[in-house]
Amino acid sequence: MSRGAKNVFVASRLPKRAGVSGWVATLPPRRPRPALSEAILADVAIIGGGFAGLSAAHRLSQLDPTLRVALFEAGIVGEGPAGANSGFIIDLPHEVSSDDFSGESEGKFRDSVLLQRSAIALASQLASENGWGEALFDPCGRYSIAMSEEGDRHLEAYSQQLSKMGEAHRLLKGKEIEAVTGSKAFTSGLFSPGTVIIQPAAYVRSAAECLKAPVRLYERTPVLSFERSGDGWLLKTPHGSVQAAKIILANNGHAESFGFFRRRLLHVFTYASMTEEFDPARLGGDRKWAATPALPMGTTVRRINTGGGDRILIRSRYSYNPGIEITDAAIRSAGGLHDRKFAHRFPALAGVGMQYRWGGAMALTHNHVPAFGEIERGVFAACGCNGLGASNSTAAGMAAAERVLGHQSELVGVYSRLAAPVLLPPQPLTTIGAKIHLAWREWRAGTE
Ligand SMILES: Cc1cc2nc3c(=O)[nH]c(=O)nc-3n(C[C@H](O)[C@H](O)[C@H](O)COP(=O)(O)OP(=O)(O)OC[C@H]3O[C@@H](n4cnc5c(N)ncnc54)[C@H](O)[C@@H]3O)c2cc1C
Numbered sequence: 001m002s003r004g005a006k007n008v009f010v011a012s013r014l015p016k017r018a019g020v021s022g023w024v025a026t027l028p029p030r031r032p033r034p035a036l037s038e039a040i041l042a043d044v045a046i047i048g049g050g051f052a053g054l055s056a057a058h059r060l061s062q063l064d065p066t067l068r069v070a071l072f073e074a075g076i077v078g079e080g081p082a083g084a085n086s087g088f089i090i091d092l093p094h095e096v097s098s099d100d101f102s103g104e105s106e107g108k109f110r111d112s113v114l115l116q117r118s119a120i121a122l123a124s125q126l127a128s129e130n131g132w133g134e135a136l137f138d139p140c141g142r143y144s145i146a147m148s149e150e151g152d153r154h155l156e157a158y159s160q161q162l163s164k165m166g167e168a169h170r171l172l173k174g175k176e177i178e179a180v181t182g183s184k185a186f187t188s189g190l191f192s193p194g195t196v197i198i199q200p201a202a203y204v205r206s207a208a209e210c211l212k213a214p215v216r217l218y219e220r221t222p223v224l225s226f227e228r229s230g231d232g233w234l235l236k237t238p239h240g241s242v243q244a245a246k247i248i249l250a251n252n253g254h255a256e257s258f259g260f261f262r263r264r265l266l267h268v269f270t271y272a273s274m275t276e277e278f279d280p281a282r283l284g285g286d287r288k289w290a291a292t293p294a295l296p297m298g299t300t301v302r303r304i305n306t307g308g309g310d311r312i313l314i315r316s317r318y319s320y321n322p323g324i325e326i327t328d329a330a331i332r333s334a335g336g337l338h339d340r341k342f343a344h345r346f347p348a349l350a351g352v353g354m355q356y357r358w359g360g361a362m363a364l365t366h367n368h369v370p371a372f373g374e375i376e377r378g379v380f381a382a383c384g385c386n387g388l389g390a391s392n393s394t395a396a397g398m399a400a401a402e403r404v405l406g407h408q409s410e411l412v413g414v415y416s417r418l419a420a421p422v423l424l425p426p427q428p429l430t431t432i433g434a435k436i437h438l439a440w441r442e443w444r445a446g447t448e
Contacts, residue, residue, distance in 0.1 A: 006376075008227040009258045015074050015222075015251075016325045019358030021084035022274030022313070023201035026306065030205055032076045032219035036240035042070040044404055045235050045244035047223045049073030050082030051389050052382040053250035054207040055122055055397035057215050063405050069215040070242050072235075074222035074251075077208045081252070081360035082389065083201035086272065086300045086315045088142055088290060089123055089390040091116050091194035092167060109165060111414045118411045119394035120196055123203075130210045135307075136202045142195035143291040145177060145186045145301070147447050151294035155190045158294075168193055181303070182285030185345045189291070197290045197302075198390070226258075232378060247379045248400045252393065253324050253363035255383040261371045264421040265384060266364040266434060267324045271317045271334030272300075275342070276355040277309025283348050297441040298448030299341050311355075312346065314338040318442070319359075320434035322427075326359050334359065344447065362387045365421035370396050372415055373403075380404055384421060 044060055046053045049071055057071045077083070093112045120139075127137040134140075146152045155171065162169045169192040172180070177189035208217055218237070226235040232245040249255050253267045280287055287305040300315040317334040319326065335357045343350070363384050365371065370392060371384030380403055382396035399415045402408075424430045 008225060010225040011223065011254070011257050012259075013254070013257045013324065015080060015254060015361070017075065017079065018084075018269065018326050018360055019328070019331050020356065021201060021272070021358045022311070022356030023083055023087075023199055024078055025356050027201055027205070030076060030078060033217045034219075035221045036072070036218040036237050036242070039241045039243075040070060041068065042242050042244040043068045044070075044246045044248060045223075045233070045242050046071040046248045046250055047235075048249070048251035048254070049077045049208065049217065049219070050080055050204065050250065050252065050393060052252065052385075052393035052397035052400070053248070054204060054211075055119070055394040056248045056250055056382060056401045057211055058122065058126065058207070059398040059401035060404065061212055061215050063401065063407055065212065066214070070244065071211070071215065071217045072221045072223050072237065073217065073219045076219050077217070078201040078205045081362065082204045084272070084358055084360040085200050085390060086290075086302060086313060087198045087200045087203075087390070088292060088300075089120055089196040089198060089394070090142065090292075090388060091120055091391070092162070092192060094292075094296060106165070111417065114410060115395040115414050116391040117194070118398060119391040120194070122394060122398055123196060126207060126210060130206065132206055136199050136206060138197045140197055140288070140290075141191060141193035142197065143172075143177065143180065143289060144190040144192070144294050145181070145291040146188045146294035147186055149187070151298070151448050152188045154294045155188055159190055162192070178285070180285050180289050181291070181301075182283040182348070183345045200390070245378065246404050248397070248404065249375070249379060249381045249383060250393075250397055250400070252383050252385055252389070253361055255363075255371055255381055257324070260375050260381060261383070261421060263424045263426070263430070264365060265371060266320065266366065266424065266430070267322050268362050268364050268387070268434075268438070269319050269321050269326050269330070269359045270315060270362065270387070271331060271338070271357070271359040272313055272315040273335050273338035273342075273354040273357045275312045275349070275352050277306060277311055278349055278352045280305070280310045283310070283346065293448050295444070295448045297444065301345065312342060312349070314342050316341055318438050320431065320438060321361075322431060324361055331357050331359050362389070366424055367419060367422045369418045369421055370415075371421050372396055372399070372418065373420075
């Protein structure tokens with residue numbers, strides 16, 4: 001993806017907030033690190049303080065603790081998509097691509113597992129070094145849940161694939177999943193033990209807090225442009241600048257705002273609502289569990305035990321927003337869907353309202369590969385999360401850090417085998433195609 005002689009890259013847009021997530025709202029306010037207000041020098045500048053940027057900073061610091069790393073977050077750490085998600089750091093591909101599970105898809109499965117488990121290994125190391133408790137980081141595993149015969153069939157097929165790959169898991173019948181969730185709505189489930197469940201805003205805040213000097217984090221500091229300067233790059237922010245030898249672009253879809261990966265990223269938002277606290281006695285089952293849907297476009301559900309009352313999180317609905325921003329009306333519309341999904345699953349909680357609603361941006365590629373690699377001399381991208389950034393972007397950030405330092409590892413090997421993101425059709429075809437595709441898949445997911 002060389003861009004020839006281009007020397008200056010200017011951000012055409014900056015991230016916008018998409019509501020306040022329940023994860024942030026239920027934490028004490030955070031005092032952000034000061035914005036950059038001077039001219040500084042760095043060995044590596046990282047643009048973006050989500051999973052990718054934070055993990056890149058940690059990995060650089062692990063590999064060379066003397067490295068001067070400057071990490072720039074346009075907003076406040078935890079208030080972007082990384083702190084707004086459902087909190088699954090997933091260790092296994094959702095599904096295996098080909099029906100007959102051929103040799104090629106087995107290889108892809110193994111690569112994907114290596115990538116996802118590398119992310120979990122870094123996250124687990126941070127958790128154990130810094131004493132993060134289970135409310136923040138819980139390696140408790142995940143349920144996949146079905147609500148239809150099609151969902152049941154999907155879980156059975158997935159179970160067969162996991163068995164073939166020697167991956168531990170357990171299929172649960174309707175009554176067994178009811179015993180976990182307190183809901184009669186689910187028809188079957190599949191438990192896999194390797195996923196870590198996080199409070200995402202607390203997780204990214206904590207990952208930022210434990211960055212070690214000379215890594216420095218600047219919040220409310222969007223990078224507005226970068227240009228070649230000597231052997232490196234000069235990055236400009238509203239009130240300062242940094243001369244850096246290398247850059248890691250860890251701003252997901254906003255890589256395109258700097259002109260990279262044009263027509264290769266699909267900017268898709270997804271949405272969540274979180275209830276007010278309710279009396280735990282009103283709902284049977286475990287007081288803490290986390291479930292992804294059996295069908296890809298279905299609904300994610302979590303029960304969160306906050307010490308006092310409990311809450312339910314519902315995540316559902318996808319929308320294609322090429323401008324990387326959404327309206328309050330889109331959040332309200334998704335909220336209506338969440339209310340219906342919640343009522344259907346938890347009639348015992350009639351009258352419990354949603355307290356928080358929000359959305360968040362993701363960057364997908366048509367061929368499901370990351371937007372990764374050295375895209376200009378000394379500029380490395382760790383973008384294109386494909387909707388699973390807690391693991392994918394963490395791994396991409398780690399691999400980008402390793403590439404910056406010329407470090408060889410199995411993880412770098414996986415990334416070197418991945419294809420580049422394919423070109424999307426010109427507009428308006430991409431918009432029309434994406435909208436029809438999302439609507440069709442949402443319809444197919446039905447009640448799931
Ligand atoms: C409701 C919801 C539920 C989800 N659930 C899950 C889940 O359970 N598991 C999972 O794996 N994924 C989930 N996702 C997806 C996940 O949140 C994303 O994949 C992830 O946040 C991507 O991480 P990232 O670091 O690549 O990008 P981001 O988290 O988007 O971080 C990029 C950062 O770059 C910053 N930035 C952008 N431009 C600039 C600039 N010019 N200068 C400085 N900073 C800049 C942004 O402010 C942002 O904070 C969910 C998403 C949503 C919205």
